[in-house]
Amino acid sequence: MFALLRGAVVVTAWATLGISGAVLAAGSELHHDHHAAQPGEVKLRALKPGEKWPTDETLRKGMEAVRSAVVAAQADATANRLDAAGYGRLADSLDQQLAAIVRGCKLTPEADAAFHSVVLGPLTHDAGTMRGSPKIEIKKVALMGITQTLRHYGEYFQHPGWDANRAPAP
Template identity: 25%
Template sequence: MKQYLQPIAWGVAMASIVALASNFALSMVVSTAHAATSHDHSQHAPAAAAQTRPGERWATDEALREGMTRVHESVQRSTPSDPRQPLSDESAAALQRDIEAATSYLIANCQLPEAADAALHGLLIDLLKGAEALSETDQREQGLQRIFDALERYPQTFAEPVWREGSVAHLH
C-alpha cells in the first residue's frame, strides 16, 4: 500500500508547493505594481481639485507621452482585430506585463505638477487594476474594458499632441 500512497502524497505535496509559489509570484508582481502607484506624492490635491475646467486639459511631459504611447501600442498589438474574438492567454499575459512596465516607467519618471500628477494617478490605477484582471479568464473582458476606458480618458484629461480624439475607438 505504501508503494501507491507515497508517490501520490509526493505529487500532492509538489503540486501544493508549485501552487503556493505561483500565488506568491503573482502577488509579488501585483503588490509591486500597486506599491509603484503610491510613490511619494503625499501632498496631492484632492481628486475634485485636480479637475480642470470644462474644455481644458493638463499639459503633458515627455515621460507621460512615452509611457501612455507604450500602453496604447501594447493594447493595439495584443487585442484581436475582431472585437468578437476573445483575448488569448498569451496576449493577456503580454499586455499585463507591458502595462505594468509602462506604469512603472511613468511613476519613475514623474515630472508633472501635483494637480496633473493626481489626475494621472486615476488613470494609472485603472490601468493597473485592468491589467491585474487580465490574469483571470472570467474577469478578462472587464479588465480589458477598464484599460480601454483609461486610454479613452487620457486625451480627454491631458493635452496630448500626438493622439487625436477617439484614437482607441477601434479597439472596442
C-alpha cells in the same frame, strides 16, 4: 472610482487599487515626492472647458507604449484569438510601462493626482483583472476598460495627436 462631469473632473481616489506586477514592485515609487494624493478622497479643481492637465515627455512616451500594446492586442481579442497567456503578457507589458511612467514622471502635484486617479488606478486594476481572472470573457471586459481609460487620458491630459484607438506613428 471616479466621476467625470462635463468640463470638470471630480476624483475619488481608491482606497485599494489592486495594483499588481511591476507597478506593485515599484512600491514606494507610486508615492513619489511630489505626489499630492493621499489615501482617501482627493478633490481636484474643476477643469475649465477645453482645459487639460499638463503632461511631460515621460508620461507621453509611456502612454504611447501602453496604447501600442493595447491596440496590437485588440484585434486578436475581438476575434477571440487572444488566450489567457496573451492577456497575461499584455498585463505584464502594461505594468512595466506604468512603472516606468511612475518612476520618471515630473508632473505638477495636481496633475499627478489626477493621473494616478483617472488613469493609473483604472489601468492597473484592469491589468490585474486580465492577469488574474480565470474567465476569458472577464479578461476581455478588462481590456475594454483599458481602452476606455485610454480615451479618458486623451480627454483630460495634454497629449498632442493622441487617439486612443490607433497605434502611434513609427
